[in-house]
Amino acid sequence: MELCRLEKVSKTYEVGDAVCPIHELSLTINAGDFLAIEGPSGTGKSTLLYLMSGLLRPTQGDVFLQNQNLSTLPDPVATELRRRMVGFIFQETNLFQALTVEGNLRFVQSLGKNKPDGKKIAHYLEELGLSDRHLHLPHQLSVGQRRRLVVARALINDAPLILADEPTNDLDDFWAGKVMELLAGVVEGGGAVVMVTHNYHWARQAQQRYRLQEGRLVLCG
């Protein structure tokens, strides 16, 4: 089942000299896919994830989420589609500073008029070693704990497509392994994961590895 499709997508940044990190890139992500995208910093890996989620509009080409062209959808429909379809693990550990660990997850669950599911929250907190921190505010957590919370937030709504931007950053091997396990679980459950990483070790766990080179994806080994 197709979850996301990019058709000849280009993105150009017109700041000073034009920069084109993504150039006529086409890609289809189906349920069950686990893709790793590698490449040096500044090559446009994060930009690609933003384009897939609809958070960034392409300069050329089209992005489809669940066969719906994001560039033709009105904002409320595109926002709702993104909420349902995409779980985004951002590179930055940005969290709602006013809410506790549990509150951050509860808030995301409550979007789309869903009832918060305490059991699921407890499950992810347990899995990611945050149970004893559930009433802490984000600024009371270590960087690694915040990273794990960002992962939990992306997974909590069972979105079929997980876009993970450096999900193992700031984590020791144990917790990085745990995060990779959870991502693999998404794929096993019928979802798909697109992961951007610099880490060769973790990238090797994906089914397919790509390198972003001159705006295009090149399949690795």
Add this chain to the structure above:
Amino acid sequence: MWFMALENVKRRKGQSMLTVLITALTVLTFVLAFSVLTTLQEGLELSDARLGADIIVLPNKSNADAFQTIFTAEPVNIYMSEELTEQISQVEGVGRLTSQFFTQSLDESCCSLGGASRLVGYDQETDFILKPWLDEQNIERLQDDQIIIGGDVPAFLGNQASVLGEVFTVVGSLYPTGSGMDETIFMNLDVARKLAKDSPYLQTLWSKESPDHLISAILIKVDEGYLATEVATQINELDLTVEAVATSEIVSSMRSQMNIIGQLVLGLWLAVFLVASLALIGRFSALARERKKEIGLMRAIGVQRADVFKLIVLEAWIMAGAGGVLGSILGVLGVQTVLTSLRSSLDLAMGQWSLGSALLSGGLGIAVALGLGFLASVYPAWQSSRLDPQVAMTRGELD
């Protein structure tokens, strides 16, 4: 969204307190201004409705005027001959007519009733001013040692009160009228005359004429179908060295003065409201800029623009609401002090400050606060809701 808004407000304690304070001060000024103006307005209406007389006749060339006589309890020692009532009663349109004799207590001479109060002797045979109250309190006639006190005179029923050296029993307390009657002590006409005549402090007034046949004011009710102003003109044309004034004219003149004061107070309050609005718009705009990253994140995870707008307005409403409640409570608590101070320093008719008035002012104060909160947050909320999530997250200032 409520929970998120509440937590955001709690998180920025200092800034939230500032917003609450600005709103509270704005609402406080509103509640005070609104309450004072409505109390004054109500006083005027009460005076108009309960005055009982359509025309008041006072000695001409006296220092007192009709306004002072009706709306203040200032002791006035003005007198004219009792015989004038006969001539005035002949004027066409004069229906009922009664006379009153004014004198005063002295600061030193009252034990229970403090200060220099106006003493009014009224004619029990012809009176129609006090009668409605007396009827309600089942008092047919006042004995010579009995008095009735105005609504604001501090004494209790059954109290013994010493007035100009004589001891009286308080048998009734009038309902508030918002006029000078509220601070007046009423007694029999002849008793008042005798008190004035015997008081060593007032002897200078009787060097030319004994008070036995003097009166201070004639109060007239016109017959149905006659205009009070026309009847007053006819009385003035009799050349009796008296001045007849229709009470409606006094009330109307008072009302126009009140309107000017009202407009002035409203103008000043609007200036306060404008300054507060600008301050809060600045506050919420800064807050929205500061929270770009957070709002970008919300949009990125699927929060709708309308919900971002709602969140910012909701936060503003929580703070403004708290400020509104605080300002209203402070305003309601402070109104009585302001009214008391106004009563003692200005000759103004005032209505009664009641629980109903407090609830109305407080409720309006909270509504004003919510309006202020909406006005101040609507543009920043709209701006925030239009933010591009990716740009906001990557360029927004760190939270």
